[in-house]
Amino acid sequence: MTSYRITLLAGDGIGPEIMAVARRLLDAVSSRHGFTLAYDDQPMGGVAIDVTGEPLPASTLEACRASDAVLLAAIGSPRYDSLPREKRPETGLLGLRAGLGLFANLRPVKIIPALIDASTLKRDVIEGVDLMVVRELTGGVYFGTPKGRVEAEGRVRAFNTMAYFDDEIDRIARVGFDLARQRGGRLCSVDKANVLDVSQLWRDRVEALHASDYPDVELSHMYVDNAAMQLVRNPRQFDVLLTSNLFGDILSDEAAMLSGSIGMLPSASLGESAPGVFEPIHGSAPDIAGQDRANPMAMVLSAAMMLRVGLKQEAAAADLEQAVDRVLAAGYRTGDLMAPGCTQVGCQVMGDQLLAALRD
Incomplete structure (x- = not known):
């Protein structure tokens, strides 16, 4: 046994x-x-x-x-x-x-059918929702360095560093792409590439991996603020959401409330x-x-x-x-x-x- x-x-x-x-x-x-x-x-x-x-x-x-x-x-x-x-x-x-x-x-x-009315969102918005959030877990702003607090000229400044290596992005992206292949074939990568250099690297690596190894998966990109809105506006559009550590921490809790609790x-x-x-x-x-x-x-x-x-x-x-x-x-x-x-x-x-x- x-x-x-x-x-x-x-x-x-x-x-x-x-x-x-x-x-x-x-x-x-x-x-x-x-x-x-x-x-x-x-x-x-x-x-x-x-x-x-x-x-x-x-x-x-x-x-x-x-x-x-x-x-x-x-x-x-x-x-x-x-x-x-x-x-x-x-x-x-x-x-x-x-x-x-x-x-x-x-x-x-x-969405569990018996709980569909437990959600704060309307039935016609959440019915049939079945998505997966894939969150990178050991990089990003939670682990980046330098970090800390310093005092200078009578003021206190606190700081954290949001950083990713290309191979860290590649390995989490592979998880997302592989899951998309097993599910509905669609991956939405969430970033803030219009503002953050680290997000631009994220987008570049995801696109390169898609072109080389996963052309059969439908890839899209979405800025994190729009993704937060779309999760409550039209969550059925998502199959697999690929996110960095910080963004995934926030979006996955938001997505949790689609289920009612x-x-x-x-x-x-x-x-x-x-x-x-x-x-x-x-x-x-x-x-x-x-x-x-x-x-x-x-x-x-x-x-x-x-x-x-x-x-x-x-x-x-x-x-x-x-x-x-x-x-x-x-x-x-x-x-x-x-x-x-x-x-x-x-x-x-x-x-x-x-x-x-x-x-x-």
Whole structure:
């Protein structure tokens, strides 16, 4: 029987609650499909700071490197906002991505029919939306140097550097082009080439790669400000959106709201050889932590993405996704998705319903 080693990073806030739901479902679906999952729970984020003083202990990073896949719930809390930046939970997340060489972040946005009226956008705008945001993850303004703060002539100046090498652009563009080939055959590259030199290099490299290796993919370009508008004006025009780190961070959260709740969307962060990290795109929601109010759906769908992309267990992934569809179609909702005529449940009961749907 095939066995996989999975590092679990439950993290902070609602993280342990939603991770518990995902683990129950993973146990059930792995048993059904004839493989086993060996879990290794490791601290990361605020919980790691409390124990070790570091948001990403060296032992956690080593455990992640030794695994077949990493499942991350959520990190962060206002309790740590006063710490130096290098000691905050979010720095641990950047360190995990850099430490594993995870340069590509995939964020699928697909409208679930049962939730189409949960979106703040009109039905005729979002019906049939099925897009993928491909975000570069280890370059750009978040990692560029020089950066910092200086004092001069009685004023304080802060600065960050937005920078990309040509090979960094090429490797993320290949991910986008390859995904477009597997999907609808269309790639829209997002930049700000009318203003930024780094974006002009981005556009030049994407066009060169298209001409040499991907002429069968339909390529278009869009400035980031227009892309932000088009995502809410006509999201069906997009198949794969290719973005830099900063632009993708913003646009993927905007795209998440097409589905009605940021609590519904998974993501995958991938490298060339290291295990991938799979996580919901929402935060740790410390305001509702421990109250059984969390929506575990994005966590469960992240587990499904882990099965499909990280472990190549396609049938098991489809089972989890179908369980989510069935439960939502039956009218069960957590508070963030509640609508007239539906039944509101908490995180644990939603997990029970998902497990029952999976077994059926």
